[in-house]
Amino acid sequence: MSNFLELRNITKRFPGVVANDAVSLEVKAGEVLALLGENGAGKSTLISILYGLYRPEEGQILLEGKPVQIASPRHALQLGIGLVPQHPLLVSRHTVAENLALGSSGLFPAGRIAPKIEQLAAQYGLTVDPKAKISQLSPGEKQRVEILRSLLGGARVLILDEPTSVLTPQEAESLFAVMRNLREAGKSLIFISHKLEEVLSITDRIVVLRRGKVVGGLATKDATKQKLAELMVGRNVDFSRKRQPVQIGAPILEVSNLSAKNSRGLEALKNVSFTLAQGQVLGVAGVAGNGQSELIEVLAGLHPPSSGQVKFEGTDLEPNPAKRFEAGIAHIPEDRIHMGTVPTMTVAENLSLRQYSQAPLSNNGIRDLIALETNAKEKILEYTIATPSSQTPSRLLSGGNIQKVILARELGANAKLILAVHPTYGLDIGATDQVHSVLLERTKSGAAVLLVSEDLEELLSLSDQIAILYHGQLKGPFPVTEITREQIGLYMTGGAV
């Protein structure tokens, strides 16, 4: 097999960072290459270079042995390099055929391209109706449209940018089937991901990037999850169960027969009862939309229950989020950007949102900006928040660092109950690891954690007990040692065990 595409010593600098530092790699025809790396490792920059959005400062791109300059995305496709972007660039009101015909001239462009779409779709298993409107398609189908666009344009190498991040497990499986078909047909694929299981199951060869440099290249058959994670993060990553047995204290949260309606007035929680003790981690599993949001919002005081009781340290609480925070209930919300932070405010301000009006951040109703700054500096150090300064708007931070801002704000000395919803969703391995450590550290000093997650690995690795929400009803809690992954899966889909 010859090299179809080869990068030699590609270097790209941005003010203050070297995004790609002498990156070399090659892709052969009929091969799936994984490009692995954490957020900020330089994957996106490398894709942008291959797709003609950025020009590298140094280095060469060779296509079938000949040096090329890629001037624009259109030029990239003319050369045979297609990109399937993470977020599809499609006109949602137009049909599949209209989207794929965009750019061609003459009469009835959509009608003329439809047979070609159907032929390619049949050839590679990319089932999609050319007459369907994009707005009616699932994320997986939209992705197929993007793949079709590259194939129609004559792509011989396809770059798939985190293609599974928006897909259900079933959709991901069918994407992998398509990828295998494409490989059979002699196409080269570059698969960008940070999901190790996927990389190990679908690719032939793996190149790992860290801080802009290639830190490893190996055949997939020689790779293990452990080895890849170490290459990516640059240190040892522990995939074993993180939870150590702890001393369980007195009950801190007692929920009995709790029911609540959702925003559309439908019953979202039905007679939920459980008890959570100091130092305990209760994992709540379930498919999104089965009452998790309502449960957390009721406990955080954001949503009124329709019936039932919530006792915190043996007393009833006012349904007021600020008062509950003062009482010791911390909330790490689901939508970290819009619910967890004010994106346009600075890191320092976001860190102060819970207590900006109280001493020491305010004196007699006047904010103390020096105290604000001191508070921010302390938190930034304590939680190793990577931010250019405390005055940077939080929207400019990466997902992991935004999450750390939230943790730093919510987990004051006083936090006795931590409500954590999808706390590591979308974070890379390093950041996930840090969030987990912070949560577990808190349990040692007696805090209880209610952890809502869709990631079974995470739940099993952190929780003492697991409960499952299905259609608003809570199954369990079960001690984590007495329940299997299969049983949880069955409860999640409403099956009897």
Added chain:
Amino acid sequence: MEEILGAILRALSFGTPLLLASLGAIINERSGVVNLGVEGMMILGALTAFAVAYGDGTGNGNLYLAVLAAMAVGALASMIHAFVTITLRANQFVSGLALTMLGLGVAGLLGKRFEGVPLFNQAPELPFTIAAVLLALLLAFVLSATGFGLTLRSVGENPAAADVLGLNVNLIRYGAVAFGGAMAGVAGAFLSIASRPSWTDGMTVGLGWVAVALVIFVGWSPLRAIAGSFFFGLLYYLQFALQGKIGIPSEVFAAMPYILVIVVLALAGARGQQGAAPEALGKPFTRGER
């Protein structure tokens, strides 16, 4: 019977400038740019057409040239809007409003010498009406069945998707805005050399604004614009026909078109017509950096 026929003819006469201007605005907006300057471009077109048709005052001005000049001036005026909103990415609504005020002011100033002057070589109305209807049919076909129409629509819906395929979003938008300006110019020419062959300050009497509203009312469809324009033309005619005949003050009738615009827009909003607006309408395009 004769009265009804007369009413229909007058409705066509009022509807023609509406159709011409709204076809321009539809193409304009389908590319993602709102231009509230229609009224201003229309009156500039009206003045230009009159001035060219007037010639040396003996009625020897070339009428074809008058229409072409009105188109050119309309297109030229629209380029101010295009530059400000497409190249400089300023707010489209503010820029359009400014263009309307500029147009009305400039036309009022430069047109003083034509006030009350008769035009001997009047143009017939019917060719304008027929041309407008044919153009509506043609545009409907171009939008739905040609590659160019698809490109234009895509630029108005999701410019980033067109950009990544190497299509020049800004160039397409400049072209669409120029077309909108030219059509507003023709609509103005129709007023000053055909339907009311004369020049009076403010002679567009809000038709440009009605055309802008009409675009929303007809859901950005050139075909529906035909019916919509003549419906509004009929209302305009009624406003004049009923004045003085019944005991309602004429001011109420004069305000009718605007009141109707509000009512019609409210109705369009209530049945979700606003949802038919091109998705990128009013939004300047910036090439996204990854």
